[in-house]
Amino acid sequence: MQAVPDTFEHPLDAAEFKRPAHREGVELYRAHIVRHAFEPHTHEAFGLGAIESGVERFRYRGEEHLAPADTLVLMNPDELHTGRAETNAGWRYRMAYLDAPVLEELSGERGWWFAEAVRRDAPRAQRVSRLLRQLWHAHEPLTFDGLLQDLVDELRPAARRAAPARDGALPRFAPVIELLRERLAERLTLEDLAAAAGLSPFHFQRQFKRAHHATPQQMLMALRLFEAKRRLAAGDAPADVAAATGLADQAHLTRAFARRYGVTPARYQQQVGTRPRR
Structure with missing residues (x-):
């Protein structure tokens, strides 16, 4: 079911x-x-x-x-x-x-x-x-x-021809975003992310939220689900996608994907014309 x-x-x-x-x-x-x-x-x-x-x-x-x-x-x-x-x-x-x-x-x-x-x-x-x-x-x-x-x-x-100057905090957190992308399947701690930014844990969390309008956990889940979407479009099986992106299981992937994109992983693959690789 x-x-x-x-x-x-x-x-x-x-x-x-x-x-x-x-x-x-x-x-x-x-x-x-x-x-x-x-x-x-x-x-x-x-x-x-x-x-x-x-x-x-x-x-x-x-x-x-x-x-x-x-x-x-x-x-x-x-x-x-x-x-x-x-x-x-x-x-x-x-x-x-x-x-x-x-x-x-x-x-x-x-x-x-x-x-x-x-x-x-x-x-x-x-x-x-x-x-x-x-x-x-x-x-x-x-x-x-x-x-x-x-x-x-x-x-x-x-459209404008050039992006406006970004908040100085955003480049500082680029190593944090990169760390999240590289280690989607791992259970990172606030201390891990703060160390990448060179800040104390809760000071980092406050500054990150102010810069990105999201907590580190919200950013992590967004990155996980975007990577899941990319892998599903490439034909990866949902169970493999869940494991690769740090989600608990296929049911977790299904719930989280539908909440963010409005369709289930299986329906998404059907819509974009890919079939899971076995």
Whole structure:
């Protein structure tokens, strides 16, 4: 028996991923969410999308945001975020997740950065929604790539050419993030992480949370689940993925994955067209 079913508890909740077979570094997503609340997670890619109906509430970079219908949602890589409905009818939205090198190739520019997580531009949001729908249904690689170019061109006015100067604490914690990535399957202590930052344990924890808007444990779980998502897309079996990412077992992976991405590992592999390797 699965710990989490392939569908949400609420009959109107639904989420689906899709990856084009010919284009690495691109993932499409569509969902209608009424009751589900997404726990802190990351896609480690640019998240570019639009709200089609309803209102989403999400926490991003330490602030609460409301995204109503016909607004753009623009997220930078490596940023933890949540998500839940603000209205009784939930919210419907579409996203494209583009790895930074892919976005750089498409735009011909380096250093794209979005200062606004929610941008109120109804005509542009409607055009982005239409492009995302067309991308979802595009079967020819040439058609898909042309639409992807149109999407990036449409969002160009919303982007800055260079990321703003980051909080000085963030580079200091880069060795900590790297340690977490390298040792996902291990039971690290606060002292282990503090030593990597050269701080006392609780001083480190306070400073880390202030810089990343998440505790070290929340960051660890987000990194574990992103790595699980990457391994699942590559065809690793869920049981092997759970062991490799430090989760207790396959049931733990199923629960944690569904809370952050809205689908079970098995359903995700089915949606993106991979089968577990034996």
